[in-house]
Amino acid sequence: MxxxxxxxxxxxxxxxxxxxxxxxxxxxxxxxxxxxxxxxxxxxxxxxxxxxxxLDNFLAVFDAVPFHLYFWNSLRMATISAVAIVFTSLLAGYIFAKFRFVGGAALFAILLATAIVPFEIYMIPLYLQMQKLDMLNNFRGLVAPYLVMSFGIFFMRQNIMQQIPDEMLEAARMEGASEWRIFFRIVAPLCKAPMSALGIFAFIEAWNAFIWPLLVVGDTKLYTMELGLAMFQSAFSIDLTVMSAGSVMSVLPILLVFIFLRKHIIESISMTGSK
Amino acid sequence: MATLAKKRFRLKPHHWFVLLGLTPIIAIYTYLRFIPIVKTFYISLFQWDMVSVDKPFVGLENFVILFQSDPFLTALKNTTIIAFGILIFSVPIALIIAYLLSRGIRFKSWYEAIYFLPYITPMVPVAVTWKWILDSQQGLFNYALSFFGISPKPWLLDPTLAIVSVIMLTVWKTIGYNMIIFTVGLTGISKEYYEAASIDGATGLKAFRYITIPLLKPITVFVSVITLIHGYNVFSQIYVLASDIQGSPGYVVRVLVYDMIENAFRFFNMGYASAEAVILFLIVLVLTGIQMGLAREKNRSGRRMKR
Incomplete structure (x- = not known):
């Protein structure tokens, strides 16, 4: 045996x-x-x-393309997206979890239903809307679709419902704390773990975005790492060795985040899957 | 009566909080998600080139043309093959890995991390690397196959092999996610089941076959549906991997999203492209419906048992 x-x-x-x-x-x-x-x-x-x-190939990347700009664009896009999604999800998730109001349930159901619709399905009208606002080919238009995440709202709502008792909020109200104070001083600190899980998730999603940058960005100065690399590889003048150096550099930030937050990331992804 | 009349509705602080907090978020959400989704359906009923003022209503004609168009039907066929190809490899392999890991191994979290790594890395750099690995002349893959006596193959140039290549890359990339979800499911299975089974002589493979697989069924359905939905939306890896000799991206393997983008942004057939998006939506809807149906069925039978 x-x-x-x-x-x-x-x-x-x-x-x-x-x-x-x-x-x-x-x-x-x-x-x-x-x-x-x-x-x-x-x-x-x-x-x-x-x-x-x-490190010749790595340096050659910077000679061939403005790689530092790509990096900067990806970084600010992913950071803004993560911050915006965490904040909007926390606020909306809290409201849906703890307040009853007319139409609340219906609103939440709509949010949840649209969560299953992949981006590819509504990207054409979204593109046309951005065009109308003259937001094509600029940073605001690039980052706009990544400001809210229906799943994030759902995720924060679940966490708040499970982890923050109504009594705690009532006690704070009795002591005269304003609603915003309760939100920032009680709810937000208690949601640190799900907030960081969602933040990491959103950051990676935005960093890895490809189709939307491909559609809306024409100016090479606005290229993200993903887009820059894809354009780079279809240009024949560039050596594969240099290309690989670019690839390594675009994977590196995600790799570093992953090495340091390995357990946290795996946990957050498993949380997102096991709704 | 009088007291009731006096109790007129007034906005209290928490009403203001809900209103001020939620309104901007719902507004952004409506603009960035809800309106575009609805508009996809609306635009699909028109013939529109994006520029002209003339925008004739054509009803379902775009859909009729779609199902007579060779590029679309090819794309639908390719995408379906790819989605199911990914499914039949990624899900079982992920399940086996998750199961083996759950049986206990040293450095378990490192194994998990390695399997998971491809999932979070951006698609373009890894696709670039895979393109080089699958190169017909100096590719690592052909070199590895040569040890098994398999002659070199033009993985990315032959349309059938290119589909196989896309499936390989995507399986490699999605195993980690599916594994993690299975791991969550496996930790939910009580040890008692295995203990009871081992008394009856079911250990190892038998226990896996008769305990693990049936108990994981809802998770397997979830993972499979997610895998299929992602499979139907496959695009970035094809954009990089499957460029033809002239370097026009994504041409060797035509998939739905590629066809959609080409129709919308190269030929400016917005209505037609939106009709394709609607088809994609219906596919996702049916898949989600199947998943929810199976989940509900399970709940119902569970409730019946309680009675």
Whole structure:
């Protein structure tokens, strides 16, 4: 029995390790290519270890395109989106969780129903609306669709309903605290965990956005990392090695966030899935 | 009576809070989500090139044309193959990984992290890397296959193989998410079930087959529907992976979102493109309906058992 158990645990380790290696190979390949020279690419059989670890390709990215601008655009877009979504979701989630008012339930049902509609379905009318407001090809138009998230409202409402007792809010009201004070001083601090989970989720969503930037941004100065990289790769003049260096740099911020907040991110994603 | 009449409705502080707090959010929401969704349906009934003032109402004609158009039907077929292709690989593999991890292993959280990593990385850089891995001349994938005696294949140039490539990349990218959801489901299964089963002699594979799979059914349905919905919206990876020799992006494998964007923003057929969006919406709606139906069915049978 114990022998059998040990055998099955060895098989488990082998299977999971092989799987993990397969999962990580594309990342290793990306990093390896980023350090290679164009001639090294043609070496057969391919090797994972580059001859040297010089940063030439990384510097070449900045020569080829205004990569720092792409980075800045992605960073501010993702940050503004995360802050806006966390704030609007917290406020709306709190109101839907703790206040009863005419039409509240219906409003919430509509929010929830539209949460299942993927962005691709309504992006054409959204584009036309942005065009009318003259917000194409500028930063406001780029970030606008990422200011609210129906799922976020639902998520915060669930958390507030479960974690903040009505009595606590009533007690604060008895002591004469204003509604806004209660919201900022009691509700918000108690929701730190779900707020950061939602914030990380929203940040990653905005950072990884592709279709919307592709549609609305024409000016290369407004390119995000994703868009810049996609445009970059269809231009033939650029070496694959430089391209890979750009890829590494665009993955790096997400990778760093992930390494530091690994458990937190996995938890927040599992929270979002197990509604 | 008199007291009632005196109690006239006045806005109290908490009314003001609800009003001031919610109004701007609902306004933004209405403008950015609700109106565009409704408008998609509306525009789909017109023939409109975005520029001209003339915008004739054509009823359902856009839909009739759609189902006679080769590019659309090809896109619908390709997208369906891709969505189900992702489903049949990503969901079972994710379930197996989650199950193996749940049985206990050292460095479990690191394994989880590695499997999960592709899911949160942006699509474009990883697709760029995969494009290079799948390269027909010097690709790592063909090199790896050569050890199994498989001759090099033009993964991204042949339309059928390109679909296989898109499925491979997307499976790799989505396994982590599905695994996490399954992990949540697995932790919800009480150990007692396994203990009871082991008394009856069901361990290992048998326990997996007769306990884990049936108990995970609602989660499996959820994961499958999410995977299919994402599969039907596939776009970025195709934009990068499947460019043809001339470099026009996404041409080798035509998918719904690609066809939609092309019709809207290259040919300026807004009505026609919106009709495609409506079809996509109906697909998502049916999938969600199936999921909710199955979830409700489960609840109902649960309630019956309680009685």
């Amino acid at each position: 114990t022998k059998q158990k040990r055998l099955s645990s060895i098989i488990r380790i082998i299977v999971l390790t092989i799987g993990a290696v397969i999962m990580i190979i594309p990342f290793l390949w990306m990093i390896s290519t980023a350090f290679k020279t164009p001639t090294e690419l043609n070496v057969w059989p391919p090797s994972f270890i580059p001859k040297s670890f010089k």
